[in-house]
Amino acid sequence: MSEFLQQLLNGLSLGAIYALIALGYTMVYGVLRFINFAHSDVFMVGAFIGYYLGKLVPEGTLWGGLLVLSGAMIGCALLGMFIERVVYRPLRHGPTLNVLITAIGVSLLLEYTGQIVFGAAPRTFPQIFPTANYHVGSLTISSNQVFVIGVAILLMIALQLIVFKTKIGTAMRAVSLNPKAAQLVGVNNNVVISFTFGLGSALAAAGGILYAMNYPSIDPLMGVMPGLKAFVAAILGGIGNIPGAALGGLLLGTVETFIGGSQFSTYKDAIAFAILIVILLFKPAGLLGKFTIEKV
Amino acid sequence: MIAPRLHVLRYLRGVKNAGFRFAAALAAAPCASVAAAAAAPEPIKIGVYASLTGKEAVWGQSAEKATRLAVDDVNAAGGVLGRPLLAIIEDNQSKPGESVTAVRKLISRDKVIAILGEASSGRSLEAAPICQQARIPMISGGSNPKVTQVGNFIFRTHFIDPFQGTVMSRFAREKLGAKRLALLTEVTNAYAVGLAKYFSADAAAHQTPIVIEQKYSAGERDFKAQLTAIKAANVDAIFVPGYYTEAGLIVAQARELGLNLPVLGGDGWEGPQLLAIGGPALRDTYYCNNFSSESDVPETRRFIARYQARYQSMPGGTAADAYDAVLMLTDAIQRAGSTEPEKIRAALATTRGLRGVGGPLNVDANRDQLKPAYILGYNSGDYHLVQVIQP
Numbered sequence: 061m062s063e064f065l066q067q068l069l070n071g072l073s074l075g076a077i078y079a080l081i082a083l084g085y086t087m088v089y090g091v092l093r094f095i096n097f098a099h100s101d102v103f104m105v106g107a108f109i110g111y112y113l114g115k116l117v118p119e120g121t122l123w124g125g126l127l128v129l130s131g132a133m134i135g136c137a138l139l140g141m142f143i144e145r146v147v148y149r150p151l152r153h154g155p156t157l158n159v160l161i162t163a164i165g166v167s168l169l170l171e172y173t174g175q176i177v178f179g180a181a182p183r184t185f186p187q188i189f190p191t192a193n194y195h196v197g198s199l200t201i202s203s204n205q206v207f208v209i210g211v212a213i214l215l216m217i218a219l220q221l222i223v224f225k226t227k228i229g230t231a232m233r234a235v236s237l238n239p240k241a242a243q244l245v246g247v248n249n250n251v252v253i254s255f256t257f258g259l260g261s262a263l264a265a266a267g268g269i270l271y272a273m274n275y276p277s278i279d280p281l282m283g284v285m286p287g288l289k290a291f292v293a294a295i296l297g298g299i300g301n302i303p304g305a306a307l308g309g310l311l312l313g314t315v316e317t318f319i320g321g322s323q324f325s326t327y328k329d330a331i332a333f334a335i336l337i338v339i340l341l342f343k344p345a346g347l348l349g350k351f352t353i354e355k356v
Numbered sequence: 357m358i359a360p361r362l363h364v365l366r367y368l369r370g371v372k373n374a375g376f377r378f379a380a381a382l383a384a385a386p387c388a389s390v391a392a393a394a395a396a397p398e399p400i401k402i403g404v405y406a407s408l409t410g411k412e413a414v415w416g417q418s419a420e421k422a423t424r425l426a427v428d429d430v431n432a433a434g435g436v437l438g439r440p441l442l443a444i445i446e447d448n449q450s451k452p453g454e455s456v457t458a459v460r461k462l463i464s465r466d467k468v469i470a471i472l473g474e475a476s477s478g479r480s481l482e483a484a485p486i487c488q489q490a491r492i493p494m495i496s497g498g499s500n501p502k503v504t505q506v507g508n509f510i511f512r513t514h515f516i517d518p519f520q521g522t523v524m525s526r527f528a529r530e531k532l533g534a535k536r537l538a539l540l541t542e543v544t545n546a547y548a549v550g551l552a553k554y555f556s557a558d559a560a561a562h563q564t565p566i567v568i569e570q571k572y573s574a575g576e577r578d579f580k581a582q583l584t585a586i587k588a589a590n591v592d593a594i595f596v597p598g599y600y601t602e603a604g605l606i607v608a609q610a611r612e613l614g615l616n617l618p619v620l621g622g623d624g625w626e627g628p629q630l631l632a633i634g635g636p637a638l639r640d641t642y643y644c645n646n647f648s649s650e651s652d653v654p655e656t657r658r659f660i661a662r663y664q665a666r667y668q669s670m671p672g673g674t675a676a677d678a679y680d681a682v683l684m685l686t687d688a689i690q691r692a693g694s695t696e697p698e699k700i701r702a703a704l705a706t707t708r709g710l711r712g713v714g715g716p717l718n719v720d721a722n723r724d725q726l727k728p729a730y731i732l733g734y735n736s737g738d739y740h741l742v743q744v745i746q747p
């Protein structure tokens with residue numbers, strides 16, 4: 061039983077990070093109907109901004125850690141908006157496939173620029189927040205795990221509030237529903253799309269920092285696997301659906317951890333992805349997605 | 357993101373710098389310089405492939421430094437057969453597949469007479485068939501027995517994993533008193549899989565069975581699932597054959613889960629990243645290496661002093677292997693009296709009693725080495741020598 065609870069906790073803290081990254085994929089898809097493959101590399105850049113900022117503040121202090129976290133989030137938000145402005149906006153009215161290919165190009169550009177700027181060798185991420193281990197019965201909970209889950213929940217609530225309670229959130233939903241109609245009623249699509257990219261990238265940066273805190277070895281290709289998993293999580297939950305992305309991330313992290321702890325650990329990615337296929341066979345739009353019939 | 361990686365072949369400072377270094381070495385040896393500079397004999401080209409960037413960059417970089425030191429030493433002493441050595445160094449970015457490209461380039465374009473490298477058995481196994489096919493001698497620093505089994509042109513400077521696995525299993529049994537053992541193996545790594553096999557075989561033969569075996573892949577960062585399963589299996593010690601980045605993360609996460617058991621590893625653990633990631637969590641961890649900075653062998657002491665003077669850092673096992681590879685090759689060329697690959701191969705096979713910086717170099721019938729193993733244990737911020745085990 062205690063092993064089960066421990067694995068559940070491990071899985072949830074991993075899944076919370078997937079969920080944060082998945083939110084970025086899902087938001088961009090919701091507004092623009094395309095997959096921003098560069099998102100996983102924004103996640104990597106977030107971790108590296110954290111690495112450099114972490115050297116400027118004293119290690120293991122709460123205010124220093126929060127400063128690093130918000131610094132990385134702001135930095136990545138700017139990066140996300142910059143990528144959107146320079147690369148995606150000129151292509152917005154072309155075929156979706158063009159943007160998709162460009163997104164892969166931006167992803168590779170970030171990865172290999174990272175290898176030149178940051179170096180290809182892995183670096184050790186500093187302990188930016190104070191750490192401790194708590195023992196509850198036979199369960200061991202590290203402060204990092206609590207922190208990851210806590211921050212992820214807080215950010216998801218904040219996101220839900222932004223999308224449903226603010227003016228810009230209403231505009232985002234309007235653009236997602238029908239961009240042309242939104243424009244007709246006075247929504248500035250460019251601003252809304254920029255904002256979406258900024259928000260998604262800030263969440264990716266937070267995910268990057270939390271990931272690096274838990275697994276303190278970072279390198280320019282670190283985003284590839286978590287990015288792929290988060291992408292899958294977004295589809296699993298129903299792409300374009302914000303609570304769906306969160307659910308998908310938590311589910312994928314938990315399943316992966318449980319398989320990782322069994323004797324089939326070598327197959328953990330294969331099994332996790334096989335489960336995805338099965339779910340999509342029965343629910344083609346994902347767990348919380350709505351399947352809409354396209355009229356021809 | 358999912359597109360195939362671009363292959364960037366780095367052409368390293370090799371050619372350009374070596375010429376400069378050669379001149380510097382000549383200046384350092386004034387008695388030889390006048391005659392040599394006048395005749396300017398054609399250099400003997402040796403090819404080196406190493407992981408200068410990427411995950412195991414620490415090994416490649418220290419191997420590169422030690423190779424340059426060794427080549428300069430040979431050249432300062434007048435070179436081999438009156439000709440200077442020239443090392444051409446290629447990077448494989450610690451990635452599978454890249455070593456083949458690098459070694460092919462060294463053999464076909466640079467026309468090197470021998471290939472040196474590298475510390476990773478997996479990447480040595482990629483390069484070895486190319487060298488064997490081209491009939492160019494190769495000296496690896498890998499420990500997996502399969503490396504030299506590729507063919508009669510493949511040699512090594514390192515001890516082999518059956519020895520290392522036995523040493524660590526014996527250490528767990530005799531020094532740590534472990535009765536029940538756990539394995540956490542990197543399954544995508546030929547070295548780790550081999551080492552796990554020899555460790556388990558020895559453990560099983562001495563009634564200290566492996567009660568649980570968990571696996572991971574290279575580049576993974578989350579090991580809590582496997583470690584939680586190991587914790588539930590109630591063992592006395594964990595053996596983690598793998599490389600230093602993952603080893604550091606594994607130990608740190610084990611301690612986070614309250615798994616305060618001895619953790620053992622092989623020579624793949626060596627690298628400053630281990631200390632940087634693991635930190636104080638590394639208490640009660642031990643690994644086996646081919647080199648210790650606290651060894652009292654005079655050749656080793658001299659090597660450490662010279663390496664430190666030149667690079668202001670402590671050499672590791674991969675540096676010693678790289679230095680010894682140059683030493684073995686130079687000795688073979690000298691004895692063969694020729695730079696013909698076939699004659700060098702024959703001379704390499706008869707290397708006996710050469711005093712390397714990482715211990716004596718004796719090539720046996722399988723082209724392997726018998727060298728002492730150093731067991732290092734973590735104590736207050738660094739690893740220190742715990743025990744030396746002779747073969």
